[in-house]
Each structure stands twice: as structure tokens, then as C-alpha cells.
Amino acid sequence: MKVSLSRIIGASLALLCLSTSLQAQHLQKYLRQYDKQLMEEYVQFLSIPNVSTDSVNIRKNAAFIQEMMNRKGIKAELLNGTTTGVTPAVFGEIKTPGATKTIGFYAHYDGQPVNPKQWYAGTDPFKPVLITAPLESGGKIMGPYQAGEPVNPAWRILGRGSADDKAGVMAILNAYEALVKTSQRLNANIKFLFEGEEEVGSIHLNEIFRQHKAKLQADCWIIIDAPRHVSGRKTLIYGVRGDVNMALTVYGPKRPLHSGNYGNWAPNPALKLAQLLASMKDEHGKVLVKGFYDDVTPLTATEKQALAQIPNQDETLKKELGVNAPEVATRSLVESIMQPTLNINGLHSANVGSMASNVIPTKAEAVLDLRLVKGNDFRKQVEKVIAHIKAKGFQVLDREPTEEDRRNYPNLIKIEVEHGYNAQRTPMDLPIAKSIQVAVQSTTKEPLVLIPSMGGSLPLYLFEEILGTKVITVPIVNYDNNQHAENENVKIQYLWEGIETIAAIMQARF
Amino acid sequence: MKVSLSRIIGASLALLCLSTSLQAQHLQKYLRQYDKQLMEEYVQFLSIPNVSTDSVNIRKNAAFIQEMMNRKGIKAELLNGTTTGVTPAVFGEIKTPGATKTIGFYAHYDGQPVNPKQWYAGTDPFKPVLITAPLESGGKIMGPYQAGEPVNPAWRILGRGSADDKAGVMAILNAYEALVKTSQRLNANIKFLFEGEEEVGSIHLNEIFRQHKAKLQADCWIIIDAPRHVSGRKTLIYGVRGDVNMALTVYGPKRPLHSGNYGNWAPNPALKLAQLLASMKDEHGKVLVKGFYDDVTPLTATEKQALAQIPNQDETLKKELGVNAPEVATRSLVESIMQPTLNINGLHSANVGSMASNVIPTKAEAVLDLRLVKGNDFRKQVEKVIAHIKAKGFQVLDREPTEEDRRNYPNLIKIEVEHGYNAQRTPMDLPIAKSIQVAVQSTTKEPLVLIPSMGGSLPLYLFEEILGTKVITVPIVNYDNNQHAENENVKIQYLWEGIETIAAIMQARF
Structure with a gap:
């Protein structure tokens, strides 16, 4: 233009x-x-x-x-x-x-x-x-x-x-x-x-x-x-x-185990999940899933100029949200949202706080949220994450593990992919x-x-x-x-x- | 002897x-x-x-x-x-x-x-x-x-x-x-x-x-x-x-944030916690906290011989518990419990399952259980874990973070240590x-x-x-x-x- x-x-x-x-x-x-x-x-x-x-x-x-x-x-x-x-x-x-x-x-x-x-x-x-x-x-x-x-x-x-x-x-x-x-x-x-x-x-x-x-x-x-x-x-x-959610469940022993009697023998699913999630992003905020940024459509000149003119509110936001530094230290909020993301929406395994007890939990769950930008296909983005999980040694299931699964595989994960879009x-x-x-x-x-x-x-x-119509969002x-x-x-x-x-x-x- | x-x-x-x-x-x-x-x-x-x-x-x-x-x-x-x-x-x-x-x-x-x-x-x-x-x-x-x-x-x-x-x-x-x-x-x-x-x-x-x-x-x-x-x-x-528990809370933004509007800008405490926990143990079950095994009193010849003579029930247990392989592949249950442990008792951040929503959580919590063997002092073992957490770039608090803490430090963690013993x-x-x-x-x-x-x-x-007396346990x-x-x-x-x-x-x- x-x-x-x-x-x-x-x-x-x-x-x-x-x-x-x-x-x-x-x-x-x-x-x-x-x-x-x-x-x-x-x-x-x-x-x-x-x-x-x-x-x-x-x-x-x-x-x-x-x-x-x-x-x-x-x-x-x-x-x-x-x-x-x-x-x-x-x-x-x-x-x-x-x-x-x-x-x-x-x-x-x-x-x-x-x-x-x-x-x-x-x-x-x-x-x-x-x-x-x-x-x-x-x-x-x-x-x-x-x-x-x-x-x-x-x-x-x-x-x-x-x-x-x-x-x-x-x-x-x-x-x-x-x-x-x-x-x-x-x-x-x-x-x-x-x-x-x-x-x-x-x-x-x-x-x-x-x-x-x-x-x-x-x-x-x-x-x-x-x-x-x-x-x-x-x-x-x-x-x-675009957006798509993935619910992950990593399995441990069939029943909660006394952490003294079985600790450092029976594997802990919360640790396995932590290790898996940690492998997905480096300490500078870069997603380590292979090909994660590959399909992104570059911004047009107009879009780049618009981005440059958006008032930078990062310092205000940091103060208001109590955040010392953003995930990617050198990138502003408006630049960040032009990239695909991998976010942990929630984590759960056994109990914390006053309900916590000395156990090896039976499972550990996380929900991932993948945001997509122009060029990404949500099915392809999910496949990249699944490939990463498999490469980390997990047997991927779409249901609870059977006795046979438990016998055959050291690392079991159930992955449920929710409806996504581009x-x-x-x-x-x-x-x-x-x-x-x-x-x-x-x-x-x-x-x-x-x-x-x-x-x-x-x-x-x-x-x-x-x-076949245009769309513009007007936030209020x-x-x-x-x-x-x-x-x-x-x-x-x-x-x-x-x-x-x-x-x-x-x-x-x- | x-x-x-x-x-x-x-x-x-x-x-x-x-x-x-x-x-x-x-x-x-x-x-x-x-x-x-x-x-x-x-x-x-x-x-x-x-x-x-x-x-x-x-x-x-x-x-x-x-x-x-x-x-x-x-x-x-x-x-x-x-x-x-x-x-x-x-x-x-x-x-x-x-x-x-x-x-x-x-x-x-x-x-x-x-x-x-x-x-x-x-x-x-x-x-x-x-x-x-x-x-x-x-x-x-x-x-x-x-x-x-x-x-x-x-x-x-x-x-x-x-x-x-x-x-x-x-x-x-x-x-x-x-x-x-x-x-x-x-x-x-x-x-x-x-x-x-x-x-x-x-x-x-x-x-x-x-x-x-x-x-x-x-x-x-x-x-x-x-x-x-x-x-x-x-x-x-x-x-x-011996035994001691540590409750860890990693802090994110002050309020839960929309994972689209702030995703890959505002840091996610669940990811930070996962990265921290993952850094504590390798994939072969070895605790990576510096000096974790240093104070362990070696087993005596008599103790080693006794261990060797305990009937090995590991195969029965693996089947009963649905476990394919122990955390340390080459180590039996009875050998394992002669070592100090670092176990994750529970994990929690925001919600999973039907309550999950697309947010960057405000905090992520874990409870660790440290089991101790002869030679370990529970205070010293806790200090080693705290030193590890500090080395990973966390500012360690014994209370909720203040505004000033949030301004000054990128990574904030509260650590509560419960009564422990050797x-x-x-x-x-x-x-x-x-x-x-x-x-x-x-x-x-x-x-x-x-x-x-x-x-x-x-x-x-x-x-x-x-x-100043000896103790022997006789289970019946x-x-x-x-x-x-x-x-x-x-x-x-x-x-x-x-x-x-x-x-x-x-x-x-x-």
C-alpha cells in the first residue's frame, strides 16, 4: 500500500x-x-x-x-x-x-x-x-x-x-x-x-x-x-x-506409594512431567520443539510500522503485574504476540499445602496452550509437540494405560488434544x-x-x-x-x- | 567385625x-x-x-x-x-x-x-x-x-x-x-x-x-x-x-493472565518450577544437587552382606504396582532405600482437567520430601537444596514476595521447611x-x-x-x-x- x-x-x-x-x-x-x-x-x-x-x-x-x-x-x-x-x-x-x-x-x-x-x-x-x-x-x-x-x-x-x-x-x-x-x-x-x-x-x-x-x-x-x-x-x-490445547497425563505407580518405603525406587511421574516440560523451552524463552517457528508468515511493512507505533507499555505492565523481566528479555509484548507460543496453563499431581503427604503420586498432569500465528497450522503444530514428547522417550497414548502398556514402557503419557483452529x-x-x-x-x-x-x-x-468476509476486532x-x-x-x-x-x-x- | x-x-x-x-x-x-x-x-x-x-x-x-x-x-x-x-x-x-x-x-x-x-x-x-x-x-x-x-x-x-x-x-x-x-x-x-x-x-x-x-x-x-x-x-x-519436607512456591505475575494476551511475554511460574525440579535430578534418577550424596556413611561389610541376603521382591512389586522400570535401572529396592532421596510429593499450579483455562498462573507449588540416611544432617541437606535453587538464579524468600522483591528479582521462590529429623x-x-x-x-x-x-x-x-541407648526394630x-x-x-x-x-x-x- x-x-x-x-x-x-x-x-x-x-x-x-x-x-x-x-x-x-x-x-x-x-x-x-x-x-x-x-x-x-x-x-x-x-x-x-x-x-x-x-x-x-x-x-x-x-x-x-x-x-x-x-x-x-x-x-x-x-x-x-x-x-x-x-x-x-x-x-x-x-x-x-x-x-x-x-x-x-x-x-x-x-x-x-x-x-x-x-x-x-x-x-x-x-x-x-x-x-x-x-x-x-x-x-x-x-x-x-x-x-x-x-x-x-x-x-x-x-x-x-x-x-x-x-x-x-x-x-x-x-x-x-x-x-x-x-x-x-x-x-x-x-x-x-x-x-x-x-x-x-x-x-x-x-x-x-x-x-x-x-x-x-x-x-x-x-x-x-x-x-x-x-x-x-x-x-x-x-x-x-490461533489456539489449541493439549492435556498431558504422565503415569506413575498404580497406587500412591509411601515415599519412604518406595522413594528413589518407584519412578515419580511429577518429576518425569517436570523434566518433559523443562525440555520444551530454554531459559531464554525459546521453544525447543523442533520446527516450532518454521511456518510463521513474516510481517508486512505496514504491520511492522503499526507495531512500531503501538505505545510501549511494558514498563507499566511489569510494575503492575509484579514482573521483573519478560520471558524473552529483548522482546516487547507487542513483538512477542506476533510469535507462536507454548504455555503451561496448569499443573497437578497429588497434593500440596496442608493436604500434602509423603507419597509417590500415581500421575501428574499438565495442560498446554499453543497459540498460533499466520502461517501455522494447528494440527501440524500439535504434531511437532507430540514428536518432541516421543523423542524424549514417552509412549504416547490416547487413553489410560493398560496392564500391558505398564509392563512394556518405562514412560507413559496420555495426550488429549482439544479442538483447535488457525x-x-x-x-x-x-x-x-x-x-x-x-x-x-x-x-x-x-x-x-x-x-x-x-x-x-x-x-x-x-x-x-x-x-468470505473481512473481520476486524474492536475491543472495548x-x-x-x-x-x-x-x-x-x-x-x-x-x-x-x-x-x-x-x-x-x-x-x-x- | x-x-x-x-x-x-x-x-x-x-x-x-x-x-x-x-x-x-x-x-x-x-x-x-x-x-x-x-x-x-x-x-x-x-x-x-x-x-x-x-x-x-x-x-x-x-x-x-x-x-x-x-x-x-x-x-x-x-x-x-x-x-x-x-x-x-x-x-x-x-x-x-x-x-x-x-x-x-x-x-x-x-x-x-x-x-x-x-x-x-x-x-x-x-x-x-x-x-x-x-x-x-x-x-x-x-x-x-x-x-x-x-x-x-x-x-x-x-x-x-x-x-x-x-x-x-x-x-x-x-x-x-x-x-x-x-x-x-x-x-x-x-x-x-x-x-x-x-x-x-x-x-x-x-x-x-x-x-x-x-x-x-x-x-x-x-x-x-x-x-x-x-x-x-x-x-x-x-x-x-530421617525425613524433612520443603514446600516450594515459585511466583509469576500478580494476577492470572490471559495466555493469549500475555503468552510468551509474561514469564510462567509453572515452567520455572518444572525447570527447577528437572534440574534437581537427571534422567537416570541421580540427584544433581551439589554434595547430595557427600555425607552418606558408607555401608559396612555386614550391612552390605545383609542387603545381599534380603529376598529380592522387585519383580513381584513391579507387577503389582504397574511399574516397568525403577528410577535407577540397576538398583534394587533394598539398595535404593540405603540412599538419601529427593521426592516430589505434589505439584500444583492453576488448574488442569475441566477447570483448566488459558492462563499464565500466578504461582506454582511443589512439596519435596527428602529422606535421609546415616551421615546426613537434615538441616545441611536442606541447605544443599537451597544452594542449588539459588545457583539456578532464584531469590529465596521465607514469605510472600513484596513489591520490591518483584521489582528487583526475575525469579522468586518461597521455601518453607517443616520440622525434620535425622x-x-x-x-x-x-x-x-x-x-x-x-x-x-x-x-x-x-x-x-x-x-x-x-x-x-x-x-x-x-x-x-x-x-544414649541402642535401638532395633522388630516388626511382627x-x-x-x-x-x-x-x-x-x-x-x-x-x-x-x-x-x-x-x-x-x-x-x-x-
């Missing part, structure tokens, strides 16, 4: 002076008027448990979204897939007279599993409360939001899904409603899609896309997910990493990508943060491969939202700003 | 022909006459719950033992320690006119905690019943022993403490009574000590020993505990390993040790199994360090007694043979 990124940003800053004055006034007035109603609606929504595998409650979420949409004048339907057991996606569509473009908005309403014991004492992941700030930063728990109570945008809503990604559903629907209620015009046809299986790998999105290919056509799908840049600046993301990346200099950039820039005085690919994963390759929530973990929260101000951002995209000029 | 072990065994076998005929006749007659009474007494004893921490019932056990002793003509007293909250040890003493030696007999009356749900259906750990064999080997539950009912020595008594270690208390007191009732003479002064805190680490034995140092003097204390060798042969054990080993060729060996050998035609040290740990160093119960677990049981024949063994030691010639 010829137009440099700085010129695009320059153009968008010029527009800003016009459109913030027009749009922002309407929207800010709307939010001042309706913030209590929005809060009540959101608290109701967050009170419906949404763990992806909780099929009863997950359908209650879909029904709740459908009702919200109908209330806001969007005729909603459930897309149920062609096989049984599909969690429905909720779809809706608004035709705009004279529009030449169609923009789709996607968010997901399911959430990660919860371990309530790990949450702040006295809180429940599905009984949202207000907090003034995270407790570890001196915040306080203010209890549930009471209907009619004034809303303090500096506070946060605590609950599973509050940021990832019911915030997306909430902001998309309210951006549309705000435009309607403030009598503003749309520039494009608008489509809505809310998925309920994102946190389990969007296992049926494929099927739903194939079944409703025509219905889901758009010039660009906007994904409302992930956090805004650490700098707090509004952010556009043009790609995602990375996706949209060129940053496409005309539609530029239009969206300009629209978002119009809502803020600060330059946008433009990220060639996020560190996280979404199965966005499906939009390209099946629907605070970066310190604890998504996927305990004490997930969203800063209310970010929710309001997300509504403004989305409304601007709905009014984008092409 | 000059006299070879085989010659000692030879000598004892020669004696056997004499003494079995003399002693065994008396004792076997006694047992035929009194077996029903012994059973009734034992069932009553086992019916008093004896979990170490159950302070009310544990004192009922002490009182029951005191009454038994008084009934058998041994004046008993409670040793209460000097601090509050000490579970009393029960002490008694018999002076033998003309005796030149004093032999003490130790057993413990407390037991491990019970989870009644895990026991055979319909049984109660504290309502002893007879079983024909373990149910998993086709045995049947025969119900409680009925007073006066003939006793089948092939059957077993099921109940907590039946083997570990009320069997010890029972056998010691009845061996003495049998000698008295059959008018046999003792060769030594006899002391009796029954502890009530063994299963919680003998936390006050130290205190009781210091308080009653003179009273507890003996030439040798005989510990009646642990099972006979897997071969079923009568067994003498001359030592125990190994103890009695030379097998001491005259008193030989006298005891000969006495025990006189009760059986099969050669004894002589074990220089057991793999497990007991604080027997206290007998040497505080009382069947090896498949499920000690510390559900369905603990003792084979009645082993109980009778234990009485014979102890009576022979009481008559040992010095």
Missing part, C-alpha cells in the same frame, strides 16, 4: 473535530439519561450463569438476548445449527435504505468456567456486585447495584462475563438503541450475531456459518471482544492468534478497514492503537474461509478485567465508551 | 534346635490355652478409638493399657511430659534378679485418621471384626469375635490399630504374661513404653525422654512396629531414614544386636531377614541422642496389613508369632 499509517491517523484526527461534536453530544446525553436502565439490564444479564458447558443456563442467556433484541426493535432468531447439541447463536438484522455496505457485529455470551472459592470472599461469579477498584489495588466491594441508584462510571461491575464478553453483547445492542432513540441515521445495513460456544472453541460456528452463509454475508464483521490497549487508548485489531489476519490497508478506523478515531482525541494481531484467539478464520473493555480468571470485572466508563465506539462504526462512511 | 553374618545365622540355626523345642513348647501350649482370652482382650482394646488427635479417647486407651499392665503384674505409670497437651506415654518396669542387661520394649497405641466410608461396607474401624482374608483376595467378613469361640489363626482381625501398632502393645504385654504364667525365667530387666503421639510425629517424645532420662535407660530399646518382610520371614531392622542406624554386629538376632532366630526355622535400614522414617535418633505384623489406610488388619498367626518373638527377646542370652 502507498498511504502510510501515519497519514491515515492524520486524516482520522482531522475528522475527529467534526464528528465528536455531533455524535458525542447525542450519545453522552443518551447515556446520562439511560445509564440506570442500562445498569439494571446488564445486572440481570450477568445474573444468568453462562459457563459454556452449562447447557440449561446457556439457553436462558440466548433467550434473554432474544428478548432484549426484540425490545430494542431488532427481530431476533436463534441459529441452531444442523446437528444436535448446538448452543444457539442469536441473529438479527437491520436494513438501512440506500446503504451500499453491510457491517456485522459479533460478540459471545458464554463465559469461562468459574471456581467460586477463588473469587473475592463473599462474592459469587453470577451475582454481580459493584467494586470501586480491584481489591488488590485498594478497592472495596460496594454490593449489588440497586435499581435507580446513580451510576459511578469509575466503578466496576464484578462477575463472570462482565468483560468477556457479555460487555460486547450489551454495548452492540445499546449502541443501536441509542442511535434509534436519538434519531440518528445509519450508513450501512447492520447484522448482529451472538455466539454461545466461544469459550469452548466455537465448535459449531463452522456449522452455523455453512448453514446460513447467505444470511451472514457482510462486507466486514466487527468482533467486539478482548481488552483495549494497556495505554487505555481505543484500539483496532486486525488479526488473532490464526487470521486482515490487511490493515483495505478501504473498508480504513473507513472503520476513521469512524472509531472520530470518537476520541487520542490516536488509536492499531494492532496487526492480538495475542488472544478467536476462530476468525471461519469468517474468511466460509463467509479495560485491559485489567481478569478475563478467564477469578474476579472478572468491567469498568463502567469503558462500557459507555464502547457504546460510543460501536455507534460510530454503525455510522461509518464508506 | 570378623564374624561373618552367615556364621551368626549358622550359630542361630544351631541354637534353634535347642530353643524352639524348649521355648516353643511352653509358648505354644500357653497360646492354645489362652488364645480365646487374648482375643477378647484385644477386641476390647481395638474398640477404643485411637486417632492421635482424639484427645478424649486417646486417654481411654492409655488407661486401658495401664489396667492391662496392672492385671499382668506390671506396675504402670503415665508419663505426662512437662508441657500441657501431651498425650501420656505409659511406662512400666520389671526388675530381674541377677540381670546384667536392660531391654526396653516400645510400641505406640495411637493410630492414623480414619475415613469410615472407605472401609469394607458394613464395617466400622473401631468395631473390630474377623475376616478370612482381604475381601479383594476373595476373603469374607465373619463378624465380631464371640467370647469363647475357637480362634482360627489363618483369619485376620480388621480394625484401625489392629496392625499399626496396638499389635505391638498387645504382643509385648502378652509375651511377658506368657513367660510368667509358664514360669520361665527372664534374662534381663524389662522396660515397657507405649507412646500415644507416634502418628503425629512423636512431637513430645523428646520432652518425655529428657524428663525421664534415668527411668528410660536401657541397653537396647526394641521397637515393635512396621510389617515383617514381604517374603513373610521374620525380620529385624537396624535403622530408619536417620538412625544401629551397627548390626554389636554384641547386644547379635544376642537379639540369635534370640529371634531361635523362634523360626527360616533365616531372618536383616535390614540395615527401613525406607520409612521414625524419630529413633531420639533414643540414641537423648537416652503381615506386610499386607493396610497400615495408615482403610481396612487395616492383622493376621492372627502373626500376632501369636509376634508374642513368641518378643518372649524370646525377653529371654535373650548376653
